[in-house]
Amino acid sequence: MNIANSVQSDTWSVAGRTFTSRLIVGTGKYKDFAQNAAAVEASGAEIVTVAVRRVNISDPNQPVLMDYIDPKKITYLPNTAGCFTADDAIRTLRLAREAGGWDLVKLEVLGEAKTLYPDMRETLKATEVLAKEGFAPMVYCSDDPIAAKQLEEAGAVAIMPLGAPIGSGLGLQNQVMIRLIVEGASVPVLVDAGVGTASDASVAMELGCDGVLMNTAIAEAKDPILMARAMKLAVESGRMAYQAGRMQKRRYADPSSPLAGLI
Amino acid sequence: MDLKESIGIRVNGDPRRVSAGTTIAGMLGELGLDARKVAVERNREIVRRGGFEEVRVSEGDAFEIVHFVGGG
Numbered sequence: 034m035n036i037a038n039s040v041q042s043d044t045w046s047v048a049g050r051t052f053t054s055r056l057i058v059g060t061g062k063y064k065d066f067a068q069n070a071a072a073v074e075a076s077g078a079e080i081v082t083v084a085v086r087r088v089n090i091s092d093p094n095q096p097v098l099m100d101y102i103d104p105k106k107i108t109y110l111p112n113t114a115g116c117f118t119a120d121d122a123i124r125t126l127r128l129a130r131e132a133g134g135w136d137l138v139k140l141e142v143l144g145e146a147k148t149l150y151p152d153m154r155e156t157l158k159a160t161e162v163l164a165k166e167g168f169a170p171m172v173y174c175s176d177d178p179i180a181a182k183q184l185e186e187a188g189a190v191a192i193m194p195l196g197a198p199i200g201s202g203l204g205l206q207n208q209v210m211i212r213l214i215v216e217g218a219s220v221p222v223l224v225d226a227g228v229g230t231a232s233d234a235s236v237a238m239e240l241g242c243d244g245v246l247m248n249t250a251i252a253e254a255k256d257p258i259l260m261a262r263a264m265k266l267a268v269e270s271g272r273m274a275y276q277a278g279r280m281q282k283r284r285y286a287d288p289s290s291p292l293a294g295l296i
Numbered sequence: 297m298d299l300k301e302s303i304g305i306r307v308n309g310d311p312r313r314v315s316a317g318t319t320i321a322g323m324l325g326e327l328g329l330d331a332r333k334v335a336v337e338r339n340r341e342i343v344r345r346g347g348f349e350e351v352r353v354s355e356g357d358a359f360e361i362v363h364f365v366g367g368g
Contacts (some may be wrong), residue, residue: 112368
């Protein structure tokens with residue numbers, strides 16, 4: 034098989050939209066909009082998550098995200114970060130749909146501030162309502178394979194389990210669970226939260242995930258733009274390793290040179 | 297804006313005054329906001345973008361006006 038062809042033809046689709054990059058990046062915590070835009074470019078991401086917040090009435094002429102990251106070129110994925118109930122999340126996304134005019138959204142309903150762990154009861158409720166209203170919700174969730182199936186039945190267009198708490202950078206603490214979700218899902222699975230460095234992103238992709246979503250790992254790196262590029266390469270190499278199919282593990286050594294013909 | 301011909305509303309929780317009889321589009325203009333970049337909720341109901349020119353602002357209306365900001 035031709036290497037160039039097999040790499041270039043590797044796309045993924047969510048809710049009828051096809052993307053080449055499997056890395057989704059957040060737009061929070063950057064020093065300024067210029068650094069944020071440069072990091073997005075270095076990451077090669079085609080989707081960025083954005084938050085929905087009140088406009089600043091007292092200073093309406095402040096620069097805004099859209100001035101730096103063009104929503105015509107990069108898909109804005111509005112999220113509900115900071116929402117702790119289904120009602121708040123639904124209200125936020127109805128506004129987001131009006132602001133942007135698109136229905137692909139990221140649903141995240143949090144259970145508590147300390148762990149930012151998802152509240153799956155509220156998440157499931159919100160997913161059902163949003164799907165009925167014509168939204169295509171990509172859903173942040175716990176690493177529970179049964180809950181993942183329930184979300185899919187409720188209308189989630191992507192399942193996005195956490196690998197570790199949001200902003201923790203601990204890496205994937207639940208590789209077995211993530212793999213079980215991947216095996217059971219018929220919609221894309223993306224690890225959302227927990228990635229700290231490039232190897233973590235590769236691990237997620239080697240488990241067979243369709244993509245990885247991250248923010249803090251890039252934004253809080255000493256050099257966010259360099260880390261953004263590292264993440265792009267890590268996601269790509271993890272994906273290629275998954276497609277290539279890794280060797281079986283052995284408990285003992287197996288020589289790489291032939292045993293026959295030894296002097 | 298003449299105070300006699302203005303009405304009191306709430307915008308993002310704060311009291312404001314806008315011209316009596318103005319539309320949503322007019323209110324956004326008075327607030328200095330670009331209508332293409334915001335979404336508007338009036339008394340907890342979404343105002344569709346297509347209705348900005350028609351929907352009139354009434355005394356006591358409570359508005360939420362939001363836009364996209366950086367976030368994870």
